[in-house]
Amino acid sequence: MDIGVWMGKKLLAHKLEAQNEKNPEEAWNLSRWPKNLSEEEDNCLFVASSGFWLGYFKLSKEALFNPRDKKVPYTLLFDTRTWTPIPKTPARRFRGFTYKVPSVPPA
Numbered sequence: 761m762d763i764g765v766w767m768g769k770k771l772l773a774h775k776l777e778a779q780n781e782k783n784p785e786e787a788w789n790l791s792r793w794p795k796n797l798s799e800e801e802d803n804c805l806f807v808a809s810s811g812f813w814l815g816y817f818k819l820s821k822e823a824l825f826n827p828r829d830k831k832v833p834y835t836l837l838f839d840t841r842t843w844t845p846i847p848k849t850p851a852r853r854f855r856g857f858t859y860k861v862p863s864v865p866p867a
Contacts, residue, residue, distance in 0.1 A: 761796040764806035764813070764861040766854055772809050775817075778840040785820070786840050789832035796859055805838055806861040808851035813862045818842040 765788060767775070775786050788805060797803045797819070804816040817838035824835035849862045 761794075761798050761859065762804040762806055762816070762861050763794045763797065763857045763859060764808055764851075765857050766808050766851075769809055772807055772814070775840055776843060779843065784840045785837055786817075787824075788836045788838070789829075790834040790836065790857060791832050792856075793834050794836075794857060794859075804861075805836060808854075811851060811853075813846060813849040813851045815843055815845040816861075816864075817844075 778784050778786050799821070803819040805819050806816040807814055817840065820837040820839065822837055824837070826833050826835070846862060846864050
């Protein structure tokens with residue numbers, strides 16, 4: 761199962777810049793765990809920004825949990841080198857995350 765998040769243009773640019781760093785891994789913090797993520801298959805983090813779905817990162821099989829962080833205790837990890845652009849698809853701004861992501865052929 762894939763999930764989608766909304767990122768500002770600057771934040772997405774920052775995440776993509778990490779592709780050229782020594783450690784290309786980045787994180788996305790969440791207030792609640794996405795229960796539909798699958799341990800058996802690859803999951804993707806789709807990114808919407810400026811009114812459109814733009815692409816996705818493949819999520820790491822590992823995630824972090826910090827019980828002391830009351831606002832965003834869950835952290836998804838992804839390798840920025842897995843960024844896969846998709847055809848721009850309209851997206852309405854949303855908070856948190858969504859399971860309603862564009863259908864794209866597997867890369």
